[in-house]
Amino acid sequence: MAIPAAFDGLTSHADTLFWVQSSEDGDQLVRWTASDGVSFAAPRGFAVGNDTHAYGGGSAAVSADGVWGISAQDGRIHQLTPGKATPLTEASSNRFGDLVVAGRTILALSEDTDGDSLVGVDAATGHVRRLRQSSGFLASPQPGHGNLAWLSWDLDQMPWDSTQLWAAPYDDHAGLLGVPVLVAGGISESVTEPQWGPDGHLYFMSDRTGWLNLYKWDGERIDAVAPTAADCAAAPWELGYRSYTFLDDGALAIRVRRDLQDHLVLIDAGGRSQTFDLPYTAIKPYLCSLNNAVAMIAATPTTSPSVVLVDRDGSHSVVAGQEPPTNEHSQPQRLSVDGIDFLLHPPSDADGTWTAPVIVRAHPGPTDEISLRRDAQTDFFTRHGFAIADVDYRGSTGHGRDFRRSLYGRWGSYDVADCAAVAQYLIARGVTSPAEVFICGSSAGGYTALRAAGRGPFRGAAARSPIIDPRTWEASVPRFQRAHASALAEGSIAVSSADIECPVLLVHGLHDPITPAQDTLGLAADLEARGADHELLILDTSSHTLAAPDLTAKVLDAELAFFRRLLDQSASAKRA
Template sequence: MTASPPKQAAECGIWPSPISASVVAAGATALSQPMLDGADIYWLEGRASEGGRTTLMRRRGGVVAEMTPAPFNVRTRVHEYGGAACLVHGGVVYFSHFADNRVYTITDDGAPVALSAGGTRRYADFCLDSVRRRLIAVCEDHSRSSLQPANTLCAIGLDGSETVLVEGADFYAAPRLSPDGRQLAWLSWNHPHMPWEGTELWVANVAPDGSLSDARVIDGDTDVSICQPEWSPEGVLHFVSDRSGHWNLYLMAGSAPQPLCARAAEFATPMWTFGGSMYGFRSEFEIICSYIEDGVSRLAQLSTVSGELRPIEHPYQEIRELRVCGGTIAFLGGAPTIALELARIDLYGKRREILARSIAQLPPVAMLSVPESISYPSAGGRTSHAFYYPPCNAGFEAAPGSLPPLMVIGHGGPTSMASNTLKLATQYWTSRGFAVLDVNYGGSSGFGRAYRDALKGQWGVIDVEDCVAGAQHLAARGLVDPERLVIRGGSAGGLTTLCALTFHDVFKAGASYYGVSDLKGLDSDSHKFESHYTQYLIAPPPEAEALYQLRSPINHAERLKRPMIFFQGLDDKVVPPQQSEVMVEALRRSGVPVAYMTLEGEGHGFRKADSIIATLEAELYFYLRIFGLASGAGAAITIENLPTQ
């Protein structure tokens, strides 16, 4: 066997790497919403090379085909974040087209045909009522220009007619029809709550003409989160509730909910988007489920009689969007050396098959940094969790006596979760000699309700303290250079980044991707779904006013003395551009090095390949310039107020 050549010692941060920004963008195929329809499997793919368009794919008899050719974009903006934009049943496809909000149908390989009027109405989370020849869906009507949109459950007839079935609540999700078509279950909630704070599970009788009667609340409250209602094959309603402190599975036994598997584990994730699923029925007596323990996903068979969990062997540490049909399961799975992929498992033959990969061609394993799951002490006696990625490059190592720069990442949400699934965007940094710490700060999901609620009233405090503590922990262990600590984040993670740089003196630079800088402005500009979220994260009015003043970085720009780079989509409706622009202008006036990149046609999260490439290259260039590791030649972006070196 030929020995590997010795590694070359070099300054961390500038190692040559085959994982370029264009490789990251090319490998950014977003996979979502797997669906099983008999022997056929469908899923959605994002096309960064086509302006972020999402298309529907089908595998039938070993042949993969695209069902929705350009310009069709299978996407919905209900709640702005969308999800569950498509339904397949008996070979017939129903989907929402992003450009006109209309629902279309496709039969076999025919051309899409419009079903609904669209316009100001948006649709998501479809359920087929085949007996009455209609779709039941969540509808969001934006026709009231001066008011927030109206959310309802509606029925869309296959003849194009439309009827409102349920109205009156601020939000609806997950309409699910019983197998006999006689009962409809759904979720609702009202301001100021988010669905992971408190929801109600409703059931109503469905008359032969499709009208509803005897609507009643089955479970839920303002401080209990219910999600993922599903009917068993025999018509028993199941759902997930966090009443015990963890999102666990329940069934309705008579008029009372009964826990199926009491466990300190999460059988659900926050309902930021529609259609999330972590369980399905193999039979009346067996559920296939995934659940999260200590930040890692498990897969198991669950007996509905005994509550016993039997593990199913698989190589993944993250599992999303699990679907079950008889002896077949399909889901999105990932692990530290496996990028997110669509997997199918035959439970009878114990055979696993990969149907689609988010990254077609991975870099050599020797180029990949495998993360370590760490826990460390934070402020107030808390324990925080994170994934630590050491620098890794097959051809290079740190110069003698040197330590790598550290990039700390604060995820969005903030009620979200960092996973250890292979991401080329992370390996882009580690392969160049950066260490990366991906933090699941207090408030993250995946660790139970108490950990999630740790951020209640503490946004901009606990998340920041946990990121600061993580950087200090690694520096104290001698793993990273304490003089080259940077922090980056998007959306809510952008606020974490700004607060860390404004109110703490640990990080030397930072990057904000469409980040929140003005909490009061966020209330004024935010869309309906999140328009009251700060009442949970900060405080209800009028107590919030003083805290907004205290915690909003924009009000303390004179304290921000660290260089920053900002990235902002000009079509962002969640965190509008003025949030970044006001902060950039403040830094300009104060003489702090600052760079600002705007992106046409991008919203909250960047989908286009050109955007992914441009932002990554600019961010790397920015750090190298700040640390004196690059000249101004071939500048990727203009950095204002940067002293001549």
């Protein structure tokens, strides 16, 4: 199965775009100009990346003085040219991320076993100066107009639940930070994505109304920029997200999520908003501007993510990746049952009214969301005659603060009930039959799938890198995610072989650092002792996502064979 190139970390400087391009050759920093097209911004083979706060982000920064990136191999910050990568920082156990340039200083987040620090790295000497330290978490250093803004949150919180936004005078030449002021945030407010605007105001996302909306602070008061009953930012699993950007003429562009779809909205200098009519339905949270146009990474229901430029008049062009379709293609249906939204992807050969085996898919996270875009793994199953139902169960993002937090203390209950409701709905509509409906999930979604194997209308369940025991997972997850695991684990119970009532497929990487493979092996042993129908695939890898092409191919083949075996058994039983 061919895996298309992936794009992340989009940013711009002057007339040049930069992004991290992932493919079978690794994560490469590339650049694009209208005159020269796409080229490497670092030596070929130099992979950029970091695992700060477990999931990384903000691995490159650009200014008029140069390009800097974090080596995925040794974690050091390097100055980069297409032909050379020069180490700037010394080898250290500290993990860098969230890079941004302030004059001749590279600002960064530095994480170690004692907590987080905001640091300034001299771009000439590599000297590291600590600006701020916390035993909790720090993120998003943003210099501007003689000030520095940043985010903080406590060890027992997640950044989509409770954060604080700070600002202080900052002298980048002397490396001195003044007395900070608390701008926004608190125990019941999540603040994300601060940026200094060209007007000198500090902009940020906040869910103070229940929706993640854009606000600005002028040094004294906070005003809403474009209030709307929709989420305008994603849950900050990674560093460096930017869901809005400033244009040269005083307007700004913002990503808004409604009805399982991302929209690009322009807000002009007078506060008037305009939603662009674009074919793109999924936009990654990496917006930037280029010559008064918006640059974004976006996808359609039938094409993978591409780097796209959108002009003020709504015209658009693809810089890298696939062109959008020029005619109508079959698209997934956007459906809802009992207030739960889901996408139904039909088999690729479906025409008119159709029936097919259905795989109900629980996304990972569980604080995540489904995307209305082409997905290679969805394509794999729809080509083989299956339909896919992607469920935004309770606890998903994109539906407001209350919905996002509703799974705390109810994990393994609400999510399972929502996936079961989708399955029952599709059976009742005649789309599928009880003998042909399955559930699958990865990581937290794997926990949902296995808990659903003990209730609901599922013929079988497949779980990749699943969480088996929420309490064991809470003790093993990285520092960043521990509060999330604790909130979810409260009231949740471990998957027990005695509760599993349908055949299951268990897939796990033996050296998975996020969810312990030993729990999966233990569950498989218990199922074996009971004589329960199960299959086990253990892969010799430390990957949690199993996203490498060779691993993905093995997992998909195992899942397809598992589902087909159960379909054959059901067909044989019906004939008997």
